[in-house]
Amino acid sequence: MNIHKVAVIGAGVMGAGIAAHIANAGIPVLLLDIVPEGATDRSQIANTALAKLLKADPAPFMHKKNARLVTPGNIEDDLPQLADCDWIIEAIVERLAIKQDLYRKLAAVRKADAIISSNTSSIPLHELVAGLPEDFAAHFMITHFFNPPRYMRLLEIVTSEQTDQDAVEKISQFCDFKLGKGVVPCKDTPGFIANRIGIFWIQTAIQEAIDMGLTVEEADAVVGRPMGIPKTGVFGLSDLVGIDLMPHLMRSMNRSLPTDDPLREKATIPPLIQNMIDTGYTGRKGKGGFYRLNRDGGQKSKESIDLQTGEYSPSQPAKLDSVKAARDGGLQALIAHPDKGGQYAWRVLSQTLRYAAALVPEIADDICAVNTAMKLGYNWKFGPFELIDQLGADDFAQRLEADGQDVPPLLTMAREHGFYRHNENETLYLQPDGTYLPLQRPPGVLLLADLKRHAEPLLENDAASLWDIGDGIACLEFHSKMNSLDPLILEMIEETVEFIPHHHKALVIYNEGSNFSAGANLGLLMFAAKLGGWDEVDKMVSGGQQAYKTLKYAPFPVIGAPFGMALGGGCEILLHCDALQAHAETYVGLVETGVGLIPGWGGCKEMLHRWSTNPRMPRGPLPPVLKCFEIISVATVAKSAFEAKDYLFLRHTDGITMNRDRLLADAKARALSMVEGYQPPEPPVFHLPGATAHVAMEMAVNDFRAQGKATPYDAVVAQALASVLSGGDTDMTDTLSENDLLALEYAQFTQLVRKPETLARVGHMLETGKPLRN
Known part of the structure; x- marks a missing residue:
């Protein structure tokens, strides 16, 4: 290049x-x-x-x-x-x-x-x-x-x-x-693609919310997740980027917008918003915005502005039946609902999507460019033309006509077949001349979503599926909520390892969710604990250990392809892969201590093995143990794939892909390169210092407690972690196997999970998404 x-x-x-x-x-x-x-x-x-x-x-x-x-x-x-x-x-x-x-x-x-x-x-x-x-x-x-x-x-x-x-x-x-x-x-047009449509969308959503008397919470609840838009919605987004940015953008756009462009009609800044800008309420960078934190009395409480009066009051969650309807019925149910949320959704979507359809081919040669720009520039899950297809192009056009709105020529062309057509082996997209062309990805881009439109899984259950991605390589996909790991995924791992040798050469572990995996399913753990189902909890721990061990010693290469968050059990599965091809934006770590637990699916023993065999590590039995304790005890999370190599969550031989769309193809290529002559890894052996290391770690925890950096229960969890990493009742003359370390993990995990303080931490994390420092 x-x-x-x-x-x-x-x-x-x-x-x-x-x-x-x-x-x-x-x-x-x-x-x-x-x-x-x-x-x-x-x-x-x-x-x-x-x-x-x-x-x-x-x-x-x-x-x-x-x-x-x-x-x-x-x-x-x-x-x-x-x-x-x-x-x-x-x-x-x-x-x-x-x-x-x-x-x-x-x-x-x-x-x-x-x-x-x-x-x-x-x-x-x-x-x-x-x-x-x-x-x-x-x-x-x-x-x-x-x-x-x-x-x-x-x-x-x-x-x-x-x-x-x-x-x-x-x-x-x-x-x-x-x-x-x-x-x-x-094309060389005002605002190019993303800002041309994005500014129109923001201005429309804000003005319609004001006109209809919605609260900012109600507007964001509608123009957010139900539309595949980040939960910030439109008012939260405005606070994030700066409310004072919009007048600047509008002034610059108006310099070159066509005189009849509908965006010109949106250029007015409402008096409420101009007053917010004038008084320093420009969003998160200012004194607050549509939302603000009130710190009176030493307490932080979230407030929101009344779009009619400009007064702030405690923020109240939106309660709209239309939003509830959208959870099951999707976008069509949202705009069909008669409440104010449904009416608001239609007003915003009808104007925004109609505007987008009217701009092709003025701003771009095809609809794919517009969809990609809005997905990557504004983090929409679906582009404008994908949203119209969800609504039904003809249904959308009919409702525009019923409202007295013109139907753009491109939408008229799409009324019969939609903007995208999915045949048996290919996807076609509508051209501005009315013809359909095959959707072709650039060389080196392989998307699971494309394969899934035209294929059936090799194996599947409610939480995971196995797919053929070509050239003898299979792909294990998680699709549980947040890709959290549960018994169904563990079962699928075992089935996959048994299936592949008869049909394929290698395995890639990958999915196209928001994150690779948020870790073990804490909700399931909490549910079992509340019912006293400790046998089920113990079975889940041992089942995870066995599944990951099976994966590690499979008779074929296993490549992990993480991205986004890969935490807890999601990190542990990566530690058991032969190699990783990670997206650069991978945030990986063993975070179990944050919920009062320790890594229980082999994370401790894998990290010990990596640091014990690391040539950068000072000689002697103690340094690798203390390094692992340092990393795991404070729930360290690497903030990129590059940083993950510093902690050995990634090996220095693991690959990093900068472009998310190229991750699966790169992982597949890595898998193919390892097929010939592949041999599973040799089981590790450990010589750990036992009580000597345990005392050193205990002293470190006591220092942290004295400095106010560790809570009383942090010390309890750290003691359990130290018991595993030190090797328990052992010394350097003893040889410990992988199973010995797994037994230590199992014993400490199953003791901690029964403690009320751990369950309080788990419950708090499930409720708030934040750790409890008890």
Whole structure:
């Protein structure tokens, strides 16, 4: 891809974030900004930005060491260094004259084939390059990142007829493979794709909520999960991004929107919101927003604003029958319901989806680009045209007509067959000319969702399924709530290990949920405990140990492909795989101590084995034991796949995939590479220090208690963990087997789970999603 060095000019929030994420890809970055007047440090702005990046939460860097790849500088002194940069990204103030002045300076120092791009979201490409040299324009494009650049997957690319296609391909490939972006080509139109539709949606949802007299909680409950939109809904999202951002976006959009565009009608900022901005209620970055935390009396209580009066009162959960109906009946049930929630849902959806349908092919060549942009840029689960298909394209058009709204030409074409057609072996999508084309993924992209439309599972139960993903590789998919691990999944693991040798070569463990796995099913554990079903609890512990051990010694390669959260039992299953191909955004850890337990499905013994055989570990029996105690006792969670290697949750030989859509294909390739000559691992043996280690760990816990960093029950749980990691009643002359360590885990786990303090922690986690410090 030939991108070896990058420069980012503009060290504001976006520019600095872009620089950090390019460093995440292992690429050196030059970060430049102006020289502040009278500053002794001429690169003060860029230096300050880098310091802020290292302190920011969520972290812009996937690993702190990546910061070493960012070199701060300033435009006056360091512009000549751009001569060896392959890509120069401009992220300065949104003023055309200032941008063009910078471009003239860049034209004088850049190397001949260097690509220049702007992160602008409000100035058209043709205005940016007007009057600039032809060769400069040929290597210029807009690359619009979304904030924060590390976490938001959308990258909109805008080009012109002048733009060199090799340059476009080079940047597209680099952003796809190295930055993990979903690259969406856009036309040179106002707001491109995501913000054009997203701003319309936000403005519509807010204005309709005000007009209909809804509370912010009611509006967010409707324009949220029932529509496949994050639970922040529209008011929570506005608080998150900043309420004062919308007037700025609207002003910039109005500069170039067509005179008859429906978005112009949404441009007015309601008096209530203007007053909020004027008084500093700009959202989470200000004094509060549509929601705020009241800290009077030393207590924190959530409040929300009355959209009619502007007064705050304690936040009340929405109670709408339409939202309840949507849980079983989906989107159709939501908009069909007669209550105010159903009416509100229709008003927002009808206008937003109609607007999206009217914009193709003006803003994009096809519906796929629009769907992808909204899913990756606004975290919608479904794109606009997928939502219309859920409602039924003809039913949607009929209701628009009944309301007196025009039906866009593209929607008229979709009335008979919908926007997507699913045949036996392929999915087709509607083109603006009325024809249907096969949906084709880029090379190296393999999605389980595509396979599932045209195939039946090899094995399945209510919590897991086994799929054939081609070339002799099978895929084990979890699909329980939050992909939590329960007896049905454990049974499926055993069945899978028995099934595969007769039909396939290797196994990939992967799914396409929001997270790989939240761990063991605590709700099931709590239910059994309340009924006194301790035999069932014990059986679940031993069943998990046996299933994971069976998986580890299967006569074929097993590859884990995690992403998002992989916690507790979800981490333990990964520790038993032959290799991992992890998405870069994998947050993995053994978190059982947070609910008053210890890892019980082999996590302790696998971590002990990894650290005992780690060449970086100081020699002697004690250091690996203490390292494992340090990691597990405080429920350490790695905040990226790169960081997970520091804790040995991932081996240094495990692979990392930046683009989520490429994860399954990469894992499959890893599995195929291990088939020939595969032999299961040799069972480990342990020589553990016993009482010596136990005393050392006990002293560490006592120190934490004395410092107020550990609660009394933290100490109880830590003692149980120490009993396992030390090897129990043993010394260095004894040899312990894998089964001996599993027996220690089982004994301590089953004792802790019976304690009231542990059950209180489990119950609190289930109720609030937060740990209880008892």
